[in-house]
Amino acid sequence: MPEQMHNPERQDGAARHVPVLLTEAVEHLSPRPGGVYVDATFGAGGYARAILETPETRLFAIDRDPNAIAAGEALAAEFPGRLTLLHGRFSEMEALLAEHGIERVDGVVMDLGVSSMQLDTAGRGFSFMQEGPLDMRMEGEGLSAAEVLNTFREEDIAEILKTYGEERRARPIARAIVRRRKERPFKTTFDLVEVAETVLGRPRPGKKHPATRTFQGLRIFVNRELEEVAKGLMAGERLLKPGGRLVVVSFHSLEDRIVKRFFAARTGRGQAASRRLPHEPEPPAPSFIDIAPGGVAPSEREVARNPRARSARLRAGERTDAPPIGEAPPSPTVSIGERKAGGRRVATRGRAPRKGGRRR
């Protein structure tokens, strides 16, 4: 996945986020004058600005990164009374909107993952291209990536890299991580790059950087990104009015699979009556109509201009008047620190054992 490429468009050394699939996202959202919309991933406000260009729209923009929200004040001033910035997670969008008396909306857009500002700011620790503290927390709260590597059990680290990074060599990397932390704890992004390179070899021109999947896995774990996607989609389903639209842009196969399965289950795909056994209950009425069958990929032109767009996929649905289906789309999860002990599941809080303990 090319998420960690240097953004060619930088201004005065500062990273600037180039919105991906912007035209297609706004076309599918189809904002109408006077409508109420949610941009669930405000970032640098590229999507938000485009939505606000439709006259009299009211936009609630959410981001879990306090820096993104603070930087959005300038855009809010350009559109007085029309843009409300909300700091929080999109899994909590209903509660965030309820604080402003909003219960139903005309459209929700989600542009998943991290922004170029997050990736290109060395101090955030998201990028293997720049040395910085190994942090990766979008909100700056909770366990940092370094804390995970320095304290989790080897098998848990391997599980994170395998499940969320789809890293085939997760086990040897986890082993090398545990070996290395005994000598010196992890502090910076380059500490981790070094370990990934020891196991996978040096970067080769034209090939994905060897640390790509390790960084992706840790970032997804630290920010609980897949759980957020599943919960965010369901919140969107509950919030939308009939005829309202949900537009989602994802950047890697794990996210896209969740979005695809979410819409498949809600648009009646694979529910042909002829395939049901006589005693099987009627499936619920579709809560969405698929308005982007097969998904939308960026054009070659967009990818040439912005390589970060390469793996992006847009999926979108229009809400019907059927009740929300509610069931969570299947999404891979890692249960850290749970192990069998005498046949019972025991939560161990994912920390390394005390000295002399058997777990590593």
Ligand SMILES: C[S@@+](CC[C@H](N)C(=O)[O-])C[C@H]1O[C@@H](n2cnc3c(N)ncnc32)[C@H](O)[C@@H]1O
């Ligand atoms: C790809 S950027 C969005 C860019 C934006 N569409 C634009 O045009 O500038 C993704 C943003 O979503 C935010 N984000 C990621 N997961 C989130 C979540 N669960 N809740 C709220 N914001 C989230 C990130 O902090 C980041 O700023």
